[in-house]
Amino acid sequence: MPATNAQQSALAEAPGFKAQVRASIVKKALAIIETPGSFSAPQIARAKLICGGQGLDVYYLALASSTNVVASTVTYDFLNRTVTSDISEAALDSQVYAVVFQDLA
Secondary structure, three states: OOOOHHHHHHHHHOHHHHHHHHHHHHHHHHHHHHOHHHOOHHHHHHHHHHHOOOOOHHHHHHHHOOHHHHHOOEEEEOOOOEEEEOOOHHHHHHHHHHHHHHHHO
């Protein structure tokens, strides 16, 4: 079942989701920096800002509300007291490109 607005909002604040998103964004930023001929100058500039320590807070809610995440199963883990998503790494990586870098292509 698609995630609700409340689930998306809670997921955006969940430490585990933030760590997963951070890793995915930095991985994509490094890939862009390492293959500059395949990306636009604005994409490379954003990738360098991210790798240089630009805050990622603006991306957590955007990604939690994105197509692939909304389509995933979002649940509350009572044992760890946090919200989780079963989104695959590949689906999140694809969504990271779409949300963080594609607008600069």
